[in-house]
Structures are given as C-alpha cells and as structure tokens.
Amino acid sequence: MRFRAFISVDIDASRSLRDLCDELRGSRAHLKVVNPDIMHITLKFMGDIEEGGVPDVIDVMRSSAEGVAPFEFKIKGMGAFPSRNRIKVVWVGIPNPGHMVTIAERLDRGLSSIGFQREKRRFTPHLTVARARFSKNVDVVQEIIERWENHDFGSQQVNSIRLKKSVLAPKGPTYYIVEEIPLL
Numbered sequence: 001m002r003f004r005a006f007i008s009v010d011i012d013a014s015r016s017l018r019d020l021c022d023e024l025r026g027s028r029a030h031l032k033v034v035n036p037d038i039m040h041i042t043l044k045f046m047g048d049i050e051e052g053g054v055p056d057v058i059d060v061m062r063s064s065a066e067g068v069a070p071f072e073f074k075i076k077g078m079g080a081f082p083s084r085n086r087i088k089v090v091w092v093g094i095p096n097p098g099h100m101v102t103i104a105e106r107l108d109r110g111l112s113s114i115g116f117q118r119e120k121r122r123f124t125p126h127l128t129v130a131r132a133r134f135s136k137n138v139d140v141v142q143e144i145i146e147r148w149e150n151h152d153f154g155s156q157q158v159n160s161i162r163l164k165k166s167v168l169a170p171k172g173p174t175y176y177i178v179e180e181i182p183l184l
Contacts (some may be wrong), residue, residue, distance in 0.1 A: 004104065010162060053114070065183055085138075
C-alpha cells in the first residue's frame with residue numbers, strides 16, 4: 001500500500017503566528033491558510049511511497065540525524081514565493097536554521113540512494129503559512145506581508161525529525177506520525 005509522505009520538523013505555533021494566520025484568513029484574498037496546529041518545516045517531500053520501503057527511509061533518517069544535537073532556531077520575517085507581485089506561497093522566515101540545512105541535505109542525498117529524486121533547488125527553510133488559489137485581493141496580502149515582514153515570531157527547539165503520512169481532504173490535510181527520530 002502507498003501513502004503520501006514527507007519528513008519534517010514540527011512547529012509549536014506561537015500566539016503571533018496564530019494571529020498572522022487569522023489575519024490572512026480574514027483578508028478576503030483567495031488563500032488556503034495553513035492550520036497552525038499542523039505547521040511544520042518540510043525537510044524532504046517524498047510523494048507517494050510504498051509501506052514496504054518505510055524501514056529504508058527510517059534508516060536514512062537515522063543516519064541523517066546522526067551526530068546532530070537538539071538545537072534552536074528563530075522564526076522571523078515574512079515574504080512570498082515566487083515574489084510579492086506573483087504570490088503563490090506566503091511564508092515566514094527561518095533566518096538561522098541551525099542544523100536543519102545539514103539534515104535536509106543528508107536526507108536528500110541518502111534518500112536518492114534508495115530511489116527518491118534529488119531536489120533541484122537548494123533547501124531553503126521556511127514555514128508555509130498560506131497558498132494562493134487565485135490572485136484576488138493580492139494587494140491586501142502584500143500589505144499584510146509588509147506589516148509583518150520584520151516580526152519576530154519566537155524561537156523553536158528541535159529535538160527530533162518526523163516521517164509523516166499525509167492524507168488530503170477537502171477541509172485540509174491530516175498528518176500522521178509514522179516514525180520519530182530523536183536528535184541526540
């Protein structure tokens with residue numbers, strides 16, 4: 001059996017991140033705002049995987065986390081991909097990602113050795129807070145980004161990475177933890 005999978009660092013959304021999401025939700029723009037209760041930073045999206053391949057993925061996760069102690073990072077700033085004029089994704093920044101880049105690069109390399117495609121772009125840690133469905137009221141979203149672009153959303157402690165199963169539904173995704181690898 002196959003399931004949609006990714007490896008992440010989970011986020012405990014601060015009050016200000018929740019306030020930002022509420023403001024985006026109320027903006028009248030055509031946005032799909034991320035539920036703050038399931039916020040995460042994707043280290044590696046794998047797409048559909050076979051359940052039988054999960055032990056190999058877990059082995060790669062373990063080796064990718066090897067030698068990495070728990071660490072902290074800040075969540076600060078805001079922007080949009082590909083640009084503020086053509087908003088597809090609204091994000092909050094991770095200016096100093098700690099060991100996230102190392103883990104993501106190790107995952108990408110290790111998972112490619114068991115058949116997963118390598119990333120075409122360099123890993124850029126960010127927290128997706130919304131996706132644009134259409135370009136309606138983009139000016140309102142641009143104003144929100146401008147207001148929050150230098151805001152400090154606090155710090156997060158990373159103690160583990162998680163393999164997650166994603167089940168998509170009309171009301172939004174549900175994520176299930178398949179495996180958690182602690183940082184030691």
